[in-house]
Amino acid sequence: MTVISKALTLLDQFSETQPEIGLSEFCRLSGHDKATTYRYLTSLESVGFVEKNPTSKAYRMGPIVLRLAQVREQTVPRKNTVIEPLDQLAEKIGETAHATVLSGDRLITLANRDTRRYSTRVVVDISDFPLNATASGIVCIAFGPETLMPSALETMRRFTSTTPTTAKALHQAVDFAKAKGVAIADQTYEEGVRSIAAPLFDQSGHVAGAVAIAGLVGRMTPDRDPEAARAVTMASLQISESWGGKVPDALQDLWKRNWGNPSSSHI
Amino acid sequence: MTVISKALTLLDQFSETQPEIGLSEFCRLSGHDKATTYRYLTSLESVGFVEKNPTSKAYRMGPIVLRLAQVREQTVPRKNTVIEPLDQLAEKIGETAHATVLSGDRLITLANRDTRRYSTRVVVDISDFPLNATASGIVCIAFGPETLMPSALETMRRFTSTTPTTAKALHQAVDFAKAKGVAIADQTYEEGVRSIAAPLFDQSGHVAGAVAIAGLVGRMTPDRDPEAARAVTMASLQISESWGGKVPDALQDLWKRNWGNPSSSHI
DNA sequence: TCCCTTTGGTTCATTATTCAAACCGATGTT
DNA sequence: AACATCGGTTTGAATAATGAACCAAAGGGA
Incomplete structure (x- = not known):
C-alpha cells in the first residue's frame, strides 16, 4: 500500500x-x-x-x-477488452466463446472467438440474439433489467424442439439461471449446440451483456458444466472489470457455492 | 506538489x-x-x-x-454545476445569465438566473434557441461542429429587423465571433435585448453549449462589452472545467488579446 | 450562560519514502 | 560483435509523509 x-x-x-x-x-x-x-x-x-x-x-x-473516462472509452473500446478473455475462455474449454452487449431490449454480438482444438466446431453467427432461445438471453433476463422478461415473452420464437416458447418454460429457465448464476441452453437455438452464459456488468453496476461458451452437445456434456461454468464466470469477472464494472458480491458468492472457485490462478 | x-x-x-x-x-x-x-x-x-x-x-x-465518471455524472449533474457560475455572472453584470446545451443541431436551455439589481430585467424563456438569432447560437456555430452552419442556414427565421437571415449576414456574425472569441447579438432575437455569449466545452474537448448574459440595450451598451465579455468568458472557464472540459488554449489567448484577463481573482 | 462535543484545519518530531545514478537482462540495429 | 534502448531493480543520502496532540469555530443541551 x-x-x-x-x-x-x-x-x-x-x-x-x-x-x-x-x-x-x-x-x-x-x-x-x-x-x-x-x-x-x-x-x-x-x-x-x-x-x-x-x-x-x-x-x-x-x-x-x-x-x-472519455480517454479510456476512446482508447480502449469495449470490443477490444473482450478479445483476450474470450480467447482464454475458448482455449480453456476448447469451444467457441462469444460476448454480447445489451442495447435496450436487444442483445447484440460484440465479438466471438474459437479455438483450433477440434476440426468441427460451432460457428456463432447471430447478430441479434433471441432472448428466450439463448443462454446469453436467459442470463440477461435473470440478472438484467426488469423490462427484459415482458419483452422476451412478447417476441418468443421457436427455433428447435426444446426452445422455451411458453411463459412457464421461460420462467423455469430464468429461475435456473437465478439459482445457479449462469444460464445453460441445451439445443434451444440450434440442434446439437449446448451453451453456458454468465452476465456482464458495466460501470453503472447493471447488466451490460453476457459472455458465453457454445459447443457441440457431444463434447459440452453436463459433467463438464462445472469446469465450463468456472471458465465463463472467470471471463465475466475479467470483462466486467475492464468495463469499469463489478460482478455483485451476491452473484460471486452464488458462483462460488455452485461451481467452486473460478480457477483462482491469475488476475 | x-x-x-x-x-x-x-x-x-x-x-x-x-x-x-x-x-x-x-x-x-x-x-x-x-x-x-x-x-x-x-x-x-x-x-x-x-x-x-x-x-x-x-x-x-x-x-x-x-x-x-459514472459517480460524478450521477451525483453532480451538469445542471447543478452551472448555477453558481451563472449567479456570479448575473450578479457581476447585473443582468440575466443563462446556459444552454448543444443536443445534435439544437441548442436547449439548461438554466437561467437573474439578479434583483434592476426592477426591469430580461426574462429568457426560450427552450429551443434559434442558431441564427441568438448570441449563444452564433458562438456555437463559430466554435462548434461543422454541421451547425448548414443546419442554421436551412432553418433561418426572422425575429426582429436585425436578425441575420441571409447567408452573408450569418457568416458575418460568425466571423465576428471567431475573431473576438465571443458572440454579440444586438436585438437579433428580441427588440431591446442585447446579449454576449461564450462557448462551453465538455470532456470530449468539443463545444457542448454556451453561456450568455442578456440585458436591456439601454444598460448593455457597447462600452460595457469588455467587462461583460470578461465575465462571460470567466463563467465559460468555470463551467467547462466542471464538465471535465477545457477551453482550448487558442481560444483563451483570443479572449486575453481581445478583452484582457478575465478577472483573474479566484478559481 | 456555561459546558461539552464535533467540525475543519494545523503543528512538529519521528519515520518512511523518494531520488538519482548506476546496474541487469532482454531485444533489437548497425 | 558492438551499440542502443527497452522495462525493471538496487543503493544510501535527501526528502517527504505521518499521526498524536492542538486550535478555533460552530452548534446543542441544560
Missing part, C-alpha cells in the same frame, strides 16, 4: 447514495487519521479528483474523472 | 492520440526519474487507474475511471 493507492481508494467511498463526504466522516470510512486524510484530500483537490462544496466544506467527486 | 498530485498528473499524458505509453517515454514526458515513475505506475496499476498491456508492457488508462 503506497500513498498513491491509499489516497485513490478514498475515491471509492463516493457513490450514488453518498455523493458528499466531510473530513471527519472520511477518516472514519477510510481508517486514516485526520491529518493524513486532510492532506490526501487537498492533494486530490489540487488535481481535480475531488472538489469541495464551498458552503458545507464537504468533498465530492471532481470533474477530471469525466475527461479520463 | 505532493506525491499524489505528481502521480495523478501522469494520467494527463494519456490522450486519444497517445493511448499507450511505455515507462521510458513516461519518464521523458513527466520529467521524473525512472524508479519513481515505475513505482507511481505500479501503484496506479494496483488501484486500476492504469493497466498494462501484457505484450508491449506499455501502460494505458485503467477501467476504474469509468466507474468514477
Whole structure:
C-alpha cells in the first residue's frame, strides 16, 4: 500500500447514495487519521479528483474523472477488452466463446472467438440474439433489467424442439439461471449446440451483456458444466472489470457455492 | 506538489492520440526519474487507474475511471454545476445569465438566473434557441461542429429587423465571433435585448453549449462589452472545467488579446 | 450562560519514502 | 560483435509523509 493507492481508494467511498463526504466522516470510512486524510484530500483537490462544496466544506467527486473516462472509452473500446478473455475462455474449454452487449431490449454480438482444438466446431453467427432461445438471453433476463422478461415473452420464437416458447418454460429457465448464476441452453437455438452464459456488468453496476461458451452437445456434456461454468464466470469477472464494472458480491458468492472457485490462478 | 498530485498528473499524458505509453517515454514526458515513475505506475496499476498491456508492457488508462465518471455524472449533474457560475455572472453584470446545451443541431436551455439589481430585467424563456438569432447560437456555430452552419442556414427565421437571415449576414456574425472569441447579438432575437455569449466545452474537448448574459440595450451598451465579455468568458472557464472540459488554449489567448484577463481573482 | 462535543484545519518530531545514478537482462540495429 | 534502448531493480543520502496532540469555530443541551 503506497500513498498513491491509499489516497485513490478514498475515491471509492463516493457513490450514488453518498455523493458528499466531510473530513471527519472520511477518516472514519477510510481508517486514516485526520491529518493524513486532510492532506490526501487537498492533494486530490489540487488535481481535480475531488472538489469541495464551498458552503458545507464537504468533498465530492471532481470533474477530471469525466475527461479520463472519455480517454479510456476512446482508447480502449469495449470490443477490444473482450478479445483476450474470450480467447482464454475458448482455449480453456476448447469451444467457441462469444460476448454480447445489451442495447435496450436487444442483445447484440460484440465479438466471438474459437479455438483450433477440434476440426468441427460451432460457428456463432447471430447478430441479434433471441432472448428466450439463448443462454446469453436467459442470463440477461435473470440478472438484467426488469423490462427484459415482458419483452422476451412478447417476441418468443421457436427455433428447435426444446426452445422455451411458453411463459412457464421461460420462467423455469430464468429461475435456473437465478439459482445457479449462469444460464445453460441445451439445443434451444440450434440442434446439437449446448451453451453456458454468465452476465456482464458495466460501470453503472447493471447488466451490460453476457459472455458465453457454445459447443457441440457431444463434447459440452453436463459433467463438464462445472469446469465450463468456472471458465465463463472467470471471463465475466475479467470483462466486467475492464468495463469499469463489478460482478455483485451476491452473484460471486452464488458462483462460488455452485461451481467452486473460478480457477483462482491469475488476475 | 505532493506525491499524489505528481502521480495523478501522469494520467494527463494519456490522450486519444497517445493511448499507450511505455515507462521510458513516461519518464521523458513527466520529467521524473525512472524508479519513481515505475513505482507511481505500479501503484496506479494496483488501484486500476492504469493497466498494462501484457505484450508491449506499455501502460494505458485503467477501467476504474469509468466507474468514477459514472459517480460524478450521477451525483453532480451538469445542471447543478452551472448555477453558481451563472449567479456570479448575473450578479457581476447585473443582468440575466443563462446556459444552454448543444443536443445534435439544437441548442436547449439548461438554466437561467437573474439578479434583483434592476426592477426591469430580461426574462429568457426560450427552450429551443434559434442558431441564427441568438448570441449563444452564433458562438456555437463559430466554435462548434461543422454541421451547425448548414443546419442554421436551412432553418433561418426572422425575429426582429436585425436578425441575420441571409447567408452573408450569418457568416458575418460568425466571423465576428471567431475573431473576438465571443458572440454579440444586438436585438437579433428580441427588440431591446442585447446579449454576449461564450462557448462551453465538455470532456470530449468539443463545444457542448454556451453561456450568455442578456440585458436591456439601454444598460448593455457597447462600452460595457469588455467587462461583460470578461465575465462571460470567466463563467465559460468555470463551467467547462466542471464538465471535465477545457477551453482550448487558442481560444483563451483570443479572449486575453481581445478583452484582457478575465478577472483573474479566484478559481 | 456555561459546558461539552464535533467540525475543519494545523503543528512538529519521528519515520518512511523518494531520488538519482548506476546496474541487469532482454531485444533489437548497425 | 558492438551499440542502443527497452522495462525493471538496487543503493544510501535527501526528502517527504505521518499521526498524536492542538486550535478555533460552530452548534446543542441544560
